[in-house]
Amino acid sequence: MTASSDVDATDETELDDADADERAADPDATGRPAEPLLEVDSLTKSFGGIDALNGVTFDVTAGMLTGLIGPNGAGKSTTFNVISGVFPPDSGTVRFGGEDVTGLAPNETASRGLVRTFQMAREFRNMTVLENLMVAPKAQVGETAWRSVLPGARGAVSDQEEEVFERAWSMLEFFDIDHLALENAGNLSGGQRKLLELARALMLDPEMLLLDEPFAGVNPSLESKLLERIETLRDRGQTFLLVEHDMDLIMEHCERVIVMHQGRTLVTGTPEEVQSQEEVVEAYLGGNVA
Incomplete structure (x- = not known):
């Protein structure tokens, strides 16, 4: 092997070692947090x-x-x-x-x-499976007396309800229990x-x-x-x-x-x-x- 080859091999080894050190120092490279x-x-x-x-x-x-x-x-x-x-x-x-x-x-x-x-x-045994999911998300606006009379206020509730409904239905499908959506939770196995x-x-x-x-x-x-x-x-x-x-x-x-x-x-x-x-x-x- 020539001197140049020896240098190239040494450089490659050093680069490999450097990559390994970088992965160890930066766990994001392996998908894990520090x-x-x-x-x-x-x-x-x-x-x-x-x-x-x-x-x-x-x-x-x-x-x-x-x-x-x-x-x-x-x-x-x-x-x-x-x-x-x-x-x-x-x-x-x-x-x-x-x-x-x-x-x-x-x-x-x-x-x-x-x-x-x-x-x-x-x-919640007396609520449907779908209602059990929809009640869970945090920071829901919810129904209040003033929202029912103020112009435009009910729209915000409706938009959020629709979003929560879509998320809940996707979750039902993911767990393959969408056919139980309207069943009371207390009736489940x-x-x-x-x-x-x-x-x-x-x-x-x-x-x-x-x-x-x-x-x-x-x-x-x-x-x-x-x-x-x-x-x-x-x-x-x-x-x-x-x-x-x-x-x-x-x-x-x-x-x-x-x-x-x-x-x-x-x-x-x-x-x-x-x-x-x-x-x-x-x-x-x-x-x-x-």
Whole structure:
């Protein structure tokens, strides 16, 4: 090889190294943000002297489907309740999008783009499926007495209603429940209610969704449909933190997994990394975990 070739090869190697350094320094090049979207730091919460959370710490990267797992009583639902503002923490912080949202009420966290669902769907049973979706979007003008008499005021309401209706119908079609649009939500099956709840949560335009056991009580057919919709949304950039007891589902579909045990964070990593940890096996089998 000539001297010139040696120089060219060296320059090419240096350029490759520089590109790699640039990708590492600028995660946008790989589609990932530089900072976590959700940061949970040292959360504690006690009920009647019993520690439900004891220093829970983890973060969630934007655009990922992250699983939160652990044995019964590990503190998963309490973690969700504290993050979403249902309970205030005794100590610790929750940051979302770089903003401290610790202790904010659920409606305040939702208005910032952090929205959750519940283990048991909480639909408005006496309203139709379509009405359940249309009631969800924030900052709706709504009906008032003065709008009914002031010239032009009713037009703004009508325009907004039409926009919300179109969004709601698109959501119904996306979840394949448009045929149930005029059905009372209380008449839906458990799986259909889970689809409705996720669709309603998305009507809030969330940046991140906390899904608390979305597949519980769902038959395999609807579970597959719901999972397919979640992955489609993830591929579009939606961020999910998912509590689920089906370990095969978590390990197959989540990009990152957080394991809790006895109110604290035990392990975080890829599914492969988590499955290789002996303390995770011990936690699920009831062994002593250091």
